Amino acid sequence: MKSFSKELRKIGLRLARPDILFWVLPFMILVLVIGTISQKEIGILAAQERYFSSFYYMLGFIPLPGGLTLITILFINLLAKFLFKSHWSWEKAGTIVTHFGVLVLILGGAVTYFTSKDGYLMVAEGESSNIIEDYHQRMMVVRDGDKIVYQLPFEQIHNGMKISPTNTKFLITINKSCFNCGITRRPADEQDGWTTPGKFMRLDPKASDPQDEKNMTGIEFSVSGAGADMDEKYLTFDKFPKPPQIEVIPAEGAKPITYTIAIERKKRELPFTISLQSFKQEFHPGTDMARAYQSTVMVSDGDASWPALIQMNEPLRYRGYTLYQSSFDVSGAKPYTVLTIVENKGRVYPYISTLIVAFGLILHLVIRITGKGKGNA
Secondary structure, three states: OHHHHHHHHHHHHHHOOHHHHHHHHHHHHHHHHHHHHHHHHHOHHHHHHHHHOOOEEEEOOEEEEOHHHHHHHHHHHHHHHHHHOOOOOHHHHHHHHHHHHHHHHHHHHHHHHHHOEEEEEEEEEOOEEEEEEEEEEEEEEEEEOOEEEEEEEHHHOOOOOEEOOOOOOOEEEEEEEEOOEEEEEOOHHHOOOEOOOOOOEEEEEOOOOOOHHHOOOEEEEEEEOOOOOOOOEEEEEOOOOOOOEEEEOOOOOOOOEEEEEEEEEEEEEEEEEEEEEEEEEEEOOOOOOEEEEEEEEEEEEOOEEEEEEEEOOEOEEEOOEEEEEEEEEOOOOOOEEEEEEEEOOOOOHHHHHHHHHHHHHHHHHHHHHHHHHHHHO
């Protein structure tokens, strides 16, 4: 047992050495510079996934440690130093508390990385909603009315894939899929077997937009086994107002079932409902550029309801969710507000760690000052 403790301490002391930090910091600076510069070309989300949220990335043909690897090494180094090299005495109490606050800050970053979710809620004036749509993740969805009978993340879809939705009689074959699609006119010699609008329009893959929410994800597919009138070619894409519908008779003499096949953003529900009472916007003088905009909403949670104001730089926080005023749409008959919603279970960690670090620094100063006073006495 003593030999095990001795070996453990030996390993801990090695992990606590400052030369580890010396070698980690240049790689952290490098990944920050490369990741920040690349955001202009590939977008914030892609840069985050490639450089900051990865264990490694390729610089040409050279593999380099990514953000996850570097922050993990840094955390282990600081933790080992805290446990094995701290001088556990009153004179060093302030330093120990300060180091502990830094560890709490890194731990909070890990909690945020693994648990945070974001999306947006779009609601018209006079209407209510509690549905959050994901900014990034798309789904292929098959619905029977409002009921989802089958769904598949878009990243799992590939050309030639055959899909048999649960408890249905028909088969879907993916002929083409594109994360960001352009729309062109379909040549006359390719129109046979297509339903409208696919008979006259074609989806063609194009380069992804750096702003992920602007990518128009779509599929072209064939249906078989649904009946002679329905066994044709179709297309659909994100935000398509009239996605294709397949009418299937499940058994002889039975009532037909209409299935809708769509590409949608992944959805989840808020534990409360937002009703938009009114939307206001202010413009810069002489322009149609918005200077400020705000939403007066009613928050309903069970039997309780209360008004709230959400405006630029003044979000609403409730039950672990933060609702930001991010955009709007006034092109239709009713104004729509777009609220970015962030669920972050690690939101309080920066505040806690800041208080701990501040307390540690103050404690360190007090100990030093009182120690000098005693020495002079």
